[in-house]
Amino acid sequence: MSDARLRRVQKEIKDCAKDKTSQISIEMVDESPFHLIGAFPGPPDTPYEGGYYEVDIHIPDAYPFQPVKMKFITKVYHPNVSSASGAICLDILKDAWSPVLTLKSTLISLQSLLCDPVPNDPQDAEVAKHYLTDRASFTATAKHWAQAYAQAPASKQKPVPGKQASDAEMAGLAESNVQSFTDMGFERAKVISVLKKLNYRGNNVSNIHESTVLEELFK
Amino acid sequence: MSTLTDQEIMKLMEGMDTQQDVMVKPLISAPVPLLAVREEYKNGSETVLGKLDWLQSNGWDQVWRARGDGDCFYRAFTLAFLLRILRSSDPALSANLAYDAIQRALPAMKQANFDSDLYEEFLDPLLAIVRSLAEDTAPPTEYALIQSLQDAEKSNCIVVALRLITSAYIRANPTTFEPFLLSPTTFLPLTVDDFCRQEVEPCGKEADHAQIMALAEALNTGILVAYLDRSDVKDGVNWVDFGHGDDPLTLLYRPGHYDVLTKDTFVVS
Incomplete structure (x- = not known):
């Protein structure tokens, strides 16, 4: 189990480092590939423009069959992000997670969430x-x-x-x-x-x- | 005839009845007699019992249980798909045909923009089993087949691969499927993308008619589902068929759950 999980996460980190266009970065914490910090710039034409947002990432044991755990480290004022804890309300981090999603695609979804809040399904x-x-x-x-x-x-x-x-x-x-x-x-x-x-x-x-x-x- | 010995069945069934918690039951079981299912309905609906008796008297006497974790349709499909190869008159030929059918589903996956590195990794275990069934020298036995499908990582990979094949097929045929794509909770129509993202691609989401139809057509196989519901059927059971092709896969449906249904006294036609 863990072999495939390790292989996949390492590949995802490498692919993300190779991709210069997305401006998404993923870094290891304490050299563990299962605890990471993702980061991306705030999307243009939003109140978050010019900001730089860091996300705490935990890879669960059953990844990629179970969703990756993410929460904002950087404080964000947004209906779907807890202003106290950074917890995120986003379907793909819960029951709409699919093993075909990746760390990079999930971070891009967070970036889109900053563009398009869903106030009817709030976290805060x-x-x-x-x-x-x-x-x-x-x-x-x-x-x-x-x-x-x-x-x-x-x-x-x-x-x-x-x-x-x-x-x-x-x-x-x-x-x-x-x-x-x-x-x-x-x-x-x-x-x-x-x-x-x-x-x-x-x-x-x-x-x-x-x-x-x-x-x-x-x- | 089933190639399993009693001893093998005992081993494969370990934990099936003693464990109450659904998440520790085997992902897929060795066959149990249909009578064991009947036992569960002993004090239940007469209609359902009538249907079970009809199945029994028509030779449908074996049930292979899938774990009830929302992936049961895909796991049952996998076993039925592989059993059909194993039990065919020319397993090597059937295996090669199945391998081709899977390969033909791949372009739609690319078209759906799934990352090929990712889906190829999920497909690998299924392709490896199909390839092993094509070998003339030492094809796997039913026992070995069930053992591989009880391996969580292999089984979960195959579930994901089948979900992606299903999703890609629905995405490639939007006009066919759109009228039938409803949210199972709100019953409101969903777009193709929302339906695939929310109801097909995530693990643990149950399959309904749209998914079954899509997978049957994507892999060019017939699927015949015996519905054990309370609807009144005189002398028989409602069979709902999906896709087309000779020798359809046969599944048993009870509200919210799919298992594999076969005839133990299997006769090669």
């Missing part, structure tokens, strides 16, 4: 709500994250207000909304986490009564 429900409620604000936050965590050079991005993103911007919240609650004396980090959870953004603000926010803040 809060991010998905943000995406569905206020697209412009979502895009701005995703750009802030790309700059902060994925070394996206600010020059390649359309200018965003302010030099460094504030904690409110990183959470995709309007500073004025955050302030209206910190002015009441609540701790800033707590306000941001509650407003994020309630999706206190754009038109949705009018749907959320102040008392609901206060109730959460007092918890």
Whole structure:
């Protein structure tokens, strides 16, 4: 079993190294071919453009009959990626995996996932709500994250207000909304986490009564 | 006649009945009498029992069980395909014909953009067995055949190869298949690409009529499936046939599961 698995993984790593056009890289961690780090540039014309994304790869014992395990190492603001753990919601990493897929083709699928989020099947429900409620604000936050965590050079991005993103911007919240609650004396980090959870953004603000926010803040 | 001795059957069946967990059952079993299947339906539907009795009295008395892990159709197909070669009047000739049939399915795989290095590796174990059946000097026995198919790596490779052949055939004939491609969970129509990606290529996804039809046609063989459902059939069983060709492969279907069905008193016609 493991002979064929080793042969296949080694071939995949070699093929990927030979291919200069895809810009996908696969490197070994600690010289084990079964624990790898994949990386690719953020796709153009997306908030992730200019960023460089690293993915933790584990090859299970039954590979290629069982799907490869992947999660983002680089923090990504995306409906199908957990902003806390990097876990990814993508069908081919679960029940649509097929042994004819490869590490490279799977990393390319991750790159496409960054282009085309699937908010109806989210990994991160809060991010998905943000995406569905206020697209412009979502895009701005995703750009802030790309700059902060994925070394996206600010020059390649359309200018965003302010030099460094504030904690409110990183959470995709309007500073004025955050302030209206910190002015009441609540701790800033707590306000941001509650407003994020309630999706206190754009038109949705009018749907959320102040008392609901206060109730959460007092918890 | 089956070439298996009682001792060989005992060995191949080890673990089949004692292990309750489906994932540790053999991938494919030595033949059991159809009566053993009947035993499972002892207190069940009269209709199903009637169909089992009809099969028994018409000589269909042997069942080769496949593990119920979603790949059972492909594993049952493999055994039936290879048994047919072994039991034919001229196994070497049949093996060569089978080898050619597989080779003819390869261009569609290329056309479907599957990586040839990858699918050739999955095909190798199947081609190796077919080649060994073409040898006049020491062709494998039924015992050796089952033993190879109980090897997880070989069996899984063959399952993947057959899934890719099936997928490539559906992709190459979209107009034929499109009207029948439905999601088994939502019953909504799927595109050819979505259906192949979600329901054919991944391991563990059960085969339905579209997949069976595609594989039968891709490998130019008939497949005859005896349906053990509760539908009313007077004096008989519903046989559903796929593809065409003499001497079709025969499978037994119970809702959600396929096994191989053969006649023990096999007569060469």
